[in-house]
Amino acid sequence: MDTFRSLVQPLVGPSASSAGMIDGMKLVVLGGTVETARRMGSRAWNHFVNSFFLTAHFSEDDYPYDWLMLWLSRRPEWQRSREFETTTRLSTPLSGGSNSSSSDDLPEVYNYDEDDVPGKVKTRVVFQPTFNTTHTIYYRGHWLRVRRWRKGDDMNAPLKTRFYSVVARSNTILKQLVLQAKREYEAEAIHRIQIYFADSHGGWRWTDSRHKRPMSSIVLNPGVKEMLLSDTKDFLNSEKWYADRGIPFRRGYLLHGVPGSGKSSLIHAIAGELMLDIYALSLSAAWINDATLTTLMGRVPARCIVLLEDLDAAFTRSTGRRSKKDKKKDRKDKKDKKSKDKSKSDSSANSSGNTNNATTSGSSRRRRIGASGINGGANANDAMSDVNTLSLSGLLNALDGVAAAEGRLLFATTNHLDHLDPALSRPGRMDVWIDFKNASRWQAEALFRNFFPSCEDDINSRAPTPTPTSPSSSASPKRQPRPKAPHTHSSAPLSPSILSKLAKEFAQKVPDEEFSVASLQGYLLRNKSRPEDAVKGVETWVEEERRNREKQKGAKKKAKEEEERKKRKERRKEKKEKEKEKEKEKIKAEAPAPVVLSPSITAQPLPAVPVIATQEAVPSDPEATPKKSKSKSKSKSRKSKTTSKNDVDNSDSDSSSSSSSDTESSSSDSDSDSNSSSDSSSDDDDENVEPRARQSTTSTMMRTSTYNPLSLPDNSSNWTAAQNGWEIAAPPNGSWSAW
Numbered sequence: 001m002d003t004f005r006s007l008v009q010p011l012v013g014p015s016a017s018s019a020g021m022i023d024g025m026k027l028v029v030l031g032g033t034v035e036t037a038r039r040m041g042s043r044a045w046n047h048f049v050n051s052f053f054l055t056a057h058f059s060e061d062d063y064p065y066d067w068l069m070l071w072l073s074r075r076p077e078w079q080r081s082r083e084f085e086t087t088t089r090l091s092t093p094l095s096g097g098s099n100s101s102s103s104d105d106l107p108e109v110y111n112y113d114e115d116d117v118p119g120k121v122k123t124r125v126v127f128q129p130t131f132n133t134t135h136t137i138y139y140r141g142h143w144l145r146v147r148r149w150r151k152g153d154d155m156n157a158p159l160k161t162r163f164y165s166v167v168a169r170s171n172t173i174l175k176q177l178v179l180q181a182k183r184e185y186e187a188e189a190i191h192r193i194q195i196y197f198a199d200s201h202g203g204w205r206w207t208d209s210r211h212k213r214p215m216s217s218i219v220l221n222p223g224v225k226e227m228l229l230s231d232t233k234d235f236l237n238s239e240k241w242y243a244d245r246g247i248p249f250r251r252g253y254l255l256h257g258v259p260g261s262g263k264s265s266l267i268h269a270i271a272g273e274l275m276l277d278i279y280a281l282s283l284s285a286a287w288i289n290d291a292t293l294t295t296l297m298g299r300v301p302a303r304c305i306v307l308l309e310d311l312d313a314a315f316t317r318s319t320g321r322r323s324k325k326d327k328k329k330d331r332k333d334k335k336d337k338k339s340k341d342k343s344k345s346d347s348s349a350n351s352s353g354n355t356n357n358a359t360t361s362g363s364s365r366r367r368r369i370g371a372s373g374i375n376g377g378a379n380a381n382d383a384m385s386d387v388n389t390l391s392l393s394g395l396l397n398a399l400d401g402v403a404a405a406e407g408r409l410l411f412a413t414t415n416h417l418d419h420l421d422p423a424l425s426r427p428g429r430m431d432v433w434i435d436f437k438n439a440s441r442w443q444a445e446a447l448f449r450n451f452f453p454s455c456e457d458d459i460n461s462r463a464p465t466p467t468p469t470s471p472s473s474s475a476s477p478k479r480q481p482r483p484k485a486p487h488t489h490s491s492a493p494l495s496p497s498i499l500s501k502l503a504k505e506f507a508q509k510v511p512d513e514e515f516s517v518a519s520l521q522g523y524l525l526r527n528k529s530r531p532e533d534a535v536k537g538v539e540t541w542v543e544e545e546r547r548n549r550e551k552q553k554g555a556k557k558k559a560k561e562e563e564e565r566k567k568r569k570e571r572r573k574e575k576k577e578k579e580k581e582k583e584k585e586k587i588k589a590e591a592p593a594p595v596v597l598s599p600s601i602t603a604q605p606l607p608a609v610p611v612i613a614t615q616e617a618v619p620s621d622p623e624a625t626p627k628k629s630k631s632k633s634k635s636k637s638r639k640s641k642t643t644s645k646n647d648v649d650n651s652d653s654d655s656s657s658s659s660s661s662d663t664e665s666s667s668s669d670s671d672s673d674s675n676s677s678s679d680s681s682s683d684d685d686d687e688n689v690e691p692r693a694r695q696s697t698t699s700t701m702m703r704t705s706t707y708n709p710l711s712l713p714d715n716s717s718n719w720t721a722a723q724n725g726w727e728i729a730a731p732p733n734g735s736w737s738a739w
């Protein structure tokens, strides 16, 4: 203490008050020492804990999170927990949607609504660990602690789960746990396909889990399904073959053709058959751009199906959403905005130096909103248009560039093969092409057989049905095994012979390749419990469908015509406006130049004087106008000649003025002529007559109202020349038109 005092003494001096200060400083030093000791202790404890306890982190963004959540929800301890969270949200792929009607494949952990009313939506309740609470679980001789939390206050941030293994020096226990969770998850998922959708952050989000669709439910012309299945299987088994030859281990399938012909359904069925997940991506999404697409393509797992639906929509997004006019307007707005911004920043740069920063941050904020791309409204759309920069080369690179994942099956669908760039569909990118047409008779028969149950399903008939060799073949489609379904909503099972007869009859009545399979399916759905009625009514349905089509065609044609008519009208309007503007400019250009009356007085052309006596000035017959006007200007020139006798200086300008007046009238004539000719060339609209009359009226008014100060009458005492122009006192006889 004495040492401390001797250290402090020279600083505070020898006075008595310094004793208090010394005590204060003692306290500070003591506090600091205690705090340092506390921190060191805490660090040591953490170090000690970390050396004995294992920690594993799992994020909602990644698959293991789903595995562990399922595993956790199945733990018996968990079921007895005194604190848990309940949810009906689709938190795991296995929940399969809150409204799934099938409960056969669900784990026991899910609790259901008690009342089993047919048709009522069943709500599944899942128990999960609560947030921000540490739970303890016993697993294979180890106590595990689990904690779920969300980083920060952002509710959209992914959830995290942390696992602590108590007193375990090896991390094997946590590895075992993850592997077991994965196995259990996959065992559950075996009957379902997981569907992932791309998100705007360049990641894949699990979106849905669907029951596998049996291959037999897809009705395609013979050989197509078989070919596709064997090709995909062959590809998946030949990784080494590809590696040995240095060929990228990727394969692309292009399914093109009419809508509703089974393209998506086939992909779904293949995914089920090969037990692959589907990673779907819509290239027409607002947020998609080259960089995001490349990231997404690099992130798909090795064995999966990547599905690009409506491939042709990738580059028509902007034209589809915005017309050329809109684009033009946008460009103009941008220009205006730019110039405004520039002038703003110029002006404010004088007053403050920080303006530029503000502008930059504003634009970057807009960009961020666009990138987030959710419910952005019109502004967000505008901002997004900056972000939407998916190019063909970007797409090609994403598909088979160096960053593209290997081992995936790429399926692309399109309704418009002709819209695709050849580079996109070349072999190597799209190796197998399949054309989907409207339903052939063979497909119609197969669809009918798939729709109605047969006793054959129950007795499992062994009689083989011959397989046709071509779609046009008259042989029956092979009866494909279907999964058993309860017959509650369908007809009673038919005998094979009756079913075969009805199916053939149905197919005969359906025109070949005229209707899509989807529309035939729609018709059969209406009669799903009455196969005989379905056969009887199919001809009427075909007629109805044809009539509807004709109607739709007519309506489309009408709409198109109406649109064209509107466009023509708009064009005419624009043309007329342009002509009017031209005429105005012409009149302005032909207005007499300022004439020097005297060294001190300058005569300026007066502004157009409003016409008061237009009745007289405007001739009802446009043809009469030029003559009248000419005679008028002649009389004017005669009068002005008289004036020129009095004032010799003015004579030159006088004659020029009168000649200009002549020119004016003749130009108006020619204008009105050209107008009438252009009108007659345009469409038979009733508007044509009226604008023409208006046009001649306007030109007459111009003539009447353009006042030439130099053509003054003799009694010019009524006019006073002012220093800077002319003031109108009154017309000599009180009427402008009399001049």
Ligand SMILES: Nc1ncnc2c1ncn2[C@@H]1O[C@H](COP(=O)(O)OP(=O)(O)OP(=O)(O)O)[C@@H](O)[C@H]1O
Residues within 6 Å of the ligand: 217, 218, 219, 220, 258, 259, 260, 261, 262, 263, 264, 265, 266, 413, 414, 415, 436, 517, 518, 519, 521
């Ligand atoms: N060949 C088919 N076999 C079985 N069902 C089919 C077939 N074609 C269409 N369907 C049925 O029609 C509906 C639409 O089919 P799907 O979505 O697969 O057609 P698509 O060709 O992908 O249509 P789009 O091009 O409009 O996306 C589905 O319910 C499906 O069951």
